Amino acid sequence: MSIISTKNLNKDYPSRNFAEKKITALSNFSFDVQDSEIFGLLGPNGAGKTTLIKIILGITFPTSGEVKVFDKDISDYTYKRKVGYLPENHKFPNYLTGEQTLHYFGKLSGLPANEVKKKTNEYLSLTGMEKWRKTKIKKYSKGMLQRLGLAQALLNNPEIIFLDEPTDGVDPIGRKEIRDLLKELKLRGRTIFLNSHLLSEVELVCDRIAILNKGSLVKSGRVDDITALSNNYIFHTSDIPDDFINTLLSEYKAVIKSKNEFQFNANTVTELNDFIDYLRNRKILIHGIVREKDTLENMFISLIGSQN
């Protein structure tokens, strides 16, 4: 089921430069986010990522196009009861304590007072902020603010959570904890919309991604498919007899790396399965098959670099 869908979304900002008429932040952008998935939005600075999130949340208005959240038009703001949001560089009232901040935003999200207290305790503990609950947030470090922001975004038990650079300023252990939390939320059926510059992080947690550049969608799909270099598969097997190595080289154009490792190119899944059957018939034990992949970072750099 599609939780968010956009069709031909356009957003132009008036230019501050007299020579230019307008700045296009989004151009004919169409995509959708499915239920219970972690969706990553990638793109260089100024690609339109934050604009997209702001349009979906009704913070900015589209110039044209259609946006639906939970199958409702975004002009009906009631959908925000089921939404959690952690903006980049969020700013909480600095005269509040961590606990008061969660109470305030919990009530603003429409939670009943008794539920706010219960959830505050739960999420302060989950984000490791229990100890600092009575401390004024003006004394918080960047990492602590980020953890509190995350607790705030989860407080109303949202069905979809928008996270804009959630691990910004968080130490490596904290990052790992946040990644684990996101995976747990996904298992609980939550949909997560992640905007992060840390591509390795996106690669670790996201099911699907969309890459934006200059307001347009460059690529979208499953992370595995996008990072797949080609249709090359690395086989790890039991020792291959010498005569069979020759067959693999001549008939199957395999690239032999060692006595029990070789690379095979299969253009279709059927071709891959036929080859596996063939190996099994020859009593070759298959220890593992890995599709040759590039890192998301390398793929991203080559993709965006070729466009700019």
Place this chain on the structure above:
Amino acid sequence: MIFLTLVLSTFREAIAKKIFIGFFAISTLIILIFLFLINVDSIEGMVDLMESSGQEGVKNLVIGFQVAMIDISYLLIITFCFISVSSFIPSMLEKGNIDLLLSKPISRSNIILAKFIGGVLLIFVSLVYLIGFVWLILSSKSGFWHVPFLYSIFWLTLSFAVIYSLIILIGLFSQSTILSIIISLFLVFIVCPVLAAREMVIFSFIENASVRFVVNFLYYILPKTSDINKISSDIITGQPVVSYMPVYSSVLFMLVMLSVSIYIFRKKDY
């Protein structure tokens, strides 16, 4: 619930600002001074006054104090409360703050209304504290329970609300606390008093009909806080109120300012 949370957050924000604490401190000081003055007067001044001019003399003295209190309260509101509330909208519109607020299930119209109602309620409560206590002290010490003085809480709150609606609009346009303060103080201290006394101040040396028309036009479209204070004083002193036009036109000004603010806020990208 969400609306009430926003209204109450305005209270919290004001309390967090030291300037509003200053307002309460000075209000408390005034209350204590009144308490002290009346004690002295009841022993020396008031007894003499009652002997010389009877109960009427005490009433006049109390009314005199009450009229003076309106000016003091008005001055306090301007110096402390305007400065305090002028930052409400600019701080709400700060990047990172407004994003969070607009992602919550509340309409943009209600956000502006909540900020407005919160600010007005805050001043109302502050005036209830200041004027209410002064009234209680004056009344209990003199035995003259002059209720019309309490009406000034309403009139002063109205004066504040009218200017606050303008502060909200300026805040939305400029996102500047300083500009909101400067414009509101200029309006309250210079424009309103001069326009209210235009016949004596301006028309005595300008006879040009076009200029007079412009001045009159400005008088009718701009808020009339000086006139509202005059109405408040007249009610306390028991003088007939010549016209309630300043109240109606100021309320209209306030409604226009709020409507324009809501319109702008609903259309703007953040």
